[in-house]
Amino acid sequence: MTTAVVADADAVVENRPAGRASVVLRHFLRNRSALAGAAVLVLLFVLAFCGPLACHWSYTDIDYTALRRGPSARHWWGTNGIGQDVFAQTVRGLQKSLLIGLLVAVFSTALASLVGACAGYFGGWTDRALMFLVDLLLVFPSFLVIAIISPRLKAGGWIAFVGLLAVFGWMITARVVRSMTLSLKEREFVRAARFMGVGPFRIIWRHVLPNVASFLIIDATIAVGGAVMSETALSYFGFGVQPPDVSLGTLIADGTGSAVTYPWMFFFAAGLLVLFVLAVNLVGDGLRDAFDPTARRRTGRRG
Amino acid sequence: MGGEDPVLRVRDLRVAFGGVDAVRGVHLELRRGEVLGLVGESGSGKSTIALAVLGLLPDSATVSGSVRLDGVELRGAGDAALSRLRGNRIAMVFQDPLSAFTPVHRIGDQIAETIRAHRDISRRAARERAVELLDLVGIPEPRARAAAFPHEFSGGMRQRAMIAMAVANEPDVLLADEPTTALDVTIQAQVLDVLRTAQRATGAAMLLVSHDLGVIAGTADRVAVMYAGRIVETAPVHELFAAPRMPYTLGLIGAVPRLDGGTGTGMLVPIPGAPPAPGALPSGCSFAPRCPLADDVCRAAEPPLRKLADDHLVACRKAEELQGAAPADVFPVPEVPRTPAGPDDRPEVLRVTGLVKTFPLLKGVAFKRRVGSVYAVDGIDLRVRCGETLALVGESGSGKTTALFEVLGLSAPEGGSIEVLGQDVAGLTRQQAAALRGRTQIVFQDPMASLDPRMTVAGIIAEPLLARGVARAEAARRVPELLRQVGLEPGHADRFPHEFSGGQRQRIGIARALSVRPDLVVLDEPVSALDVSVQAGVLNLLRRLKAELGLAYLFVSHDLSVVRNIADRVSVVYLGRTVEAGAVREVFERPLHPYTQALLSAVPLPDPGVERRRARVLLAGDPPSPTQRHTGCRFRARCPLHAELAEADRERCVREVPQPVPHADDHVAACHFARPRAVLTAEA
Missing domain, CATH: 3.40.50.300 (P-loop containing nucleotide triphosphate hydrolases)
Structure with a gap:
């Protein structure tokens, strides 16, 4: 199937060579494990957003007749200590954590690559100013700042919280991107583009960022897990997601104590988190290989 | 010494790395006191x-x-x-x-x-x-x-x-x-x-x-030629260069540009194709896919190394047919493009006068302070006319590349003036600079480093077009045509640079430079990273493109043989300063400046007869550091001529900076005591 598509592409190439985006897409689609990861991600979203519709319990409902009951037909994944339905709670938590994890990773990586690449590429005062900002944010105890600001942002809800996590999570990545940009800037292809009259932002977009993409993608996949966990830590201290609302993090935190005695209260939430991070990593690896033309050699071209 | 036992005897040596053969059955004998040259491509x-x-x-x-x-x-x-x-x-x-x-x-x-x-x-x-x-x-x-x-x-x-x-x-x-x-x-x-x-x-x-036939010709007594892990020909040095019997050796000799201009049309005889990758050897003779003489027998089995004369071994079935053949008899010679020999008043595309560029030497970690200067470029003059190739020649550290980047940067130089297409770059507005950028393009030395590894060939070639604001669809439409122009398959447009060989990558770099139809192409050592047999093809391509498109080249190189082949005029720089300039033929045959003479005599000729009887001007020592400011002539410490001068004349070299003085028409030399000296031909 895929080989047929490739053969066709070669035939029509005479008129219109494929652009980078379509090449990356084609190679991503050829990577089985990446496709599996993407499928799992889609299924998790379906579960998170359609699950509540399938279950007649809401995450706030309390069933006084069933405290700490194991999974049954009435409560699919059992109930917790005060009789709340674990399935309803987990999918509700999953909604939050999926969005928080992915959005924080995307925002912080985007911010890091923008600031890092600009600092590295332009150098001089731009570099100094941006790096001063980075160092400033690094020395601020981010936990404290978030703790102070987040109550004031109650109105913004979890989106404001995503913003806060992203703003404090990009600095180290930016420093690495900056140093990678510094060495890329001296490479001849960047110099060639400059002499050809390609604008600086275009060079950053077309030459610098694709060449640091491997690092950015790996970093973003790690950031997804990290964001979910730091959201948990903040929620534990009473910031971020507040009861009665739940996230995977709060559920795991609550369930840890009863992991051995009432495993369903812990393992469903924990299992979904593991599955989520794993899927993101598979997709990340697939994207990295798709972006890196030399990686394909090793996995074998065209079957 | 012929009869005695060899001191080193290698028999049927085979080396494989992880199942890939690197050396496949090599026999070598090294006799006492002899020099055996082992020549081959990378x-x-x-x-x-x-x-x-x-x-x-x-x-x-x-x-x-x-x-x-x-x-x-x-x-x-x-x-x-x-x-x-x-x-x-x-x-x-x-x-x-x-x-x-x-x-x-x-x-x-x-x-x-x-x-x-x-x-x-x-x-x-x-x-x-x-x-x-x-x-x-x-x-x-x-x-x-x-x-x-x-x-x-x-x-x-x-x-x-x-x-x-x-x-x-x-x-x-x-x-x-x-x-x-x-x-x-x-x-x-x-x-x-x-x-x-x-x-x-x-x-x-x-x-x-x-890999350098010239070095081998000047030093070796016997030569063994290697191709794809085997020795394909062995002979005494004079015989090998005069009467090679293996098509590959013949091709190699034909593909080397010669400092003395060689014979014939000046077009090199490239060997078609590229050396096979180890592990992907063709069946039969490994040279057969590139050999115009190959027939079915050649492709069926690998020919053994057999004795042709007493000391002449060759691994080719057609060796007898090659008796007295010249490279051009065997390999297809590309047509000579006719360059319209225009009048001397063609418009100038580039004029650089007295260019100066210094880099500060800084010290200190937190607070940098200037402790000195590197005088990278200190008085370079260049003049390139439309449809002409000017070669900028010098050793490493002589400021060639710095001068190039100064020209391409299109900003006011530290000293001197740069005029591109008649416009002084010092007073350019942004729009004018952007317009000039499109008319001057560059091809870099290392074809791997200068192509973005993450972009497809189509994307790379279209880049200058997009930078000039050409629509994406229009740019994509031009790519196949450009690929064809530089001798590549248009169907390969969606491949990535690493899938090509070195020569092909350099062709991609050339296609990229040509995409916007520039007037001036700056070539920064474009063939120095390539093997000889591949280099010849790229040089011929450059000559053909110049004739077809009326391009002007500024060709930077340290390889004088290549310069002789491709350039019309040459400018020699030493320590950031132009010492001699003029028409290639004139400068190479009647060099005036002692540095040019030494440079020319140092380049080995791939012809043992001439190479061993040439006049040699050996320079003493190394080039001085560019961090010092020199008074007088900066070459005098190594100058063979300076040493022979009378006391009063020496004084002049120490005191006075030699200015470029025209000698013949268009032939300029910056030496107080310039006198021509032939260094290419054998001494009588």
Whole structure:
């Protein structure tokens, strides 16, 4: 199937060579494990957003007749200590954590690559100013700042919280991107583009960022897990997601104590988190290989 | 010396790395006192042979066959046994002298260590011997220099010290693996001279591995030509160059641009295709896919190395047909493009006068302060007319590339003036600069580094078009046409750079430069990273494109043979300053400046007859550091002419900076005592 598509592409190439985006897409689609990861991600979203519709319990409902009951037909994944339905709670938590994890990773990586690449590429005062900002944010105890600001942002809800996590999570990545940009800037292809009259932002977009993409993608996949966990830590201290609302993090935190005695209260939430991070990593690896033309050699071209 | 036993005998040597054959059945004999040149392109397995003889290959290599030193088998001998031989009876001179010395020990001590490892003499005596050896290889003040560390030596001096170390124990066999490839031509001439002296002084047999036919022609007694892991022809040096009997050797000789212009039309005879990748060898003769004479028999089985004459072995079925053939008889010669020999008043596309560029030397971590300057460019003049090729020639560190980047930067220079297409760059507005950018393009030296590895070929070629605001669809439509123009398959447009060979990548770089139909193309050493047989194709392409599109080239190179082939005019720079300029033919045949004369005489000619009888102008020492400001003529410390002058005339060289003075029409030289001297032809 895929080989047929490739053969066709070669035939029509005479008129219109494929652009980078379509090449990356084609190679991503050829990577089985990446496709599996993407499928799992889609299924998790379906579960998170359609699950509540399938279950007649809401995450706030309390069933006084069933405290700490194991999974049954009435409560699919059992109930917790005060009789709340674990399935309803987990999918509700999953909604939050999926969005928080992915959005924080995307925002912080985007911010890091923008600031890092600009600092590295332009150098001089731009570099100094941006790096001063980075160092400033690094020395601020981010936990404290978030703790102070987040109550004031109650109105913004979890989106404001995503913003806060992203703003404090990009600095180290930016420093690495900056140093990678510094060495890329001296490479001849960047110099060639400059002499050809390609604008600086275009060079950053077309030459610098694709060449640091491997690092950015790996970093973003790690950031997804990290964001979910730091959201948990903040929620534990009473910031971020507040009861009665739940996230995977709060559920795991609550369930840890009863992991051995009432495993369903812990393992469903924990299992979904593991599955989520794993899927993101598979997709990340697939994207990295798709972006890196030399990686394909090793996995074998065209079957 | 013919009858005696060879000192080193290699029989059926095979080396494979992880199942991929690098060397496939090589026979070599090295007689006492002789120099055997081993020539081949990159990947042909020539360095692997040298390492296999010493038993220095990594454990991942599978080696079979036999290597005998004076009848004693070396292969399979233990490391301890080999260690007694290495540096004692067999010694090696490596390509990169910086990595061949331990940076933390003194040069003299390292040489003494080699002696003491094999001889039972006192530390003091070994040191004395080290000083003697350094003197033998021509290092000035050997006693003082013996106490220096490797980083305090220049590249040429390190290579001399390396040779001193190699001959320290008067070995029977000297293996020199590309000993001069990393050096500038004038230094290469010195080092080759030292190598010959050292080899003669010790009476060692030498295996000289090189890709440079000129070096081989000047130094070797016998030559073995390697292709795809096998020796395809062996003959005495004169016979090999005069009457090669293997199409590959013939092609190689035809593909080398010659400093003396060679014969015929000036178009090189490229060998079609590229050398096969190890592990992807064709069945039958490995050269058959590139050989115009190949027939079905050639493609069926690999021809054995057979005896043609007494000392002439060849691995080709068609050797008899090649009796007296010239390269052009065998390989298709590209047509000579007719360059319209326009009048001299063609418009100038580039005029650079008195260009100056200095870099500050900074010190300090937090607060940088200027402690000096590097005078990278200090008075370069260039003039390129429409449809003309100007070559900018100089050794490394002479400021060629800095001058280029200054021109391409299109901003006001530190000193002097730059005019591109009649516009002075000092007063350009942003729009004007952007418009000029589209009309000057660059091709870089390293075709791998200058192509973004993450972009498809189509994206790379379309980039300058997009930068000029051409619509994406229109840019994509032009890509196949450009690929065809540089001799690549349009169907390969969606591949990535790493899927191409070096020559093909350089063609992609050229296609990218041509996409916006520039007036001036700046070529920064465009063929120096390529093998000879591939280089010829790229040079011919450049000549054809110039004729077809009326391009002007600014061609930067350190390789004077290439310059002779492609350029119309040449400008020679020394330490950031133009010393001589003029028409190529005129400058090469009647060089006026002593530096140009030395440079030309240092380039080895791939013709043993001429090469061994030429006049040589050997330069003493290394180029001085560009961090000093020179009074008077900056070349005088190394100048052979200066040394011969009378006292009063010398005074003038010290006091007065020589200005460029026109001699013949268009021939300019910056020397007070310029006089022509022919250095290309054999002396009568």
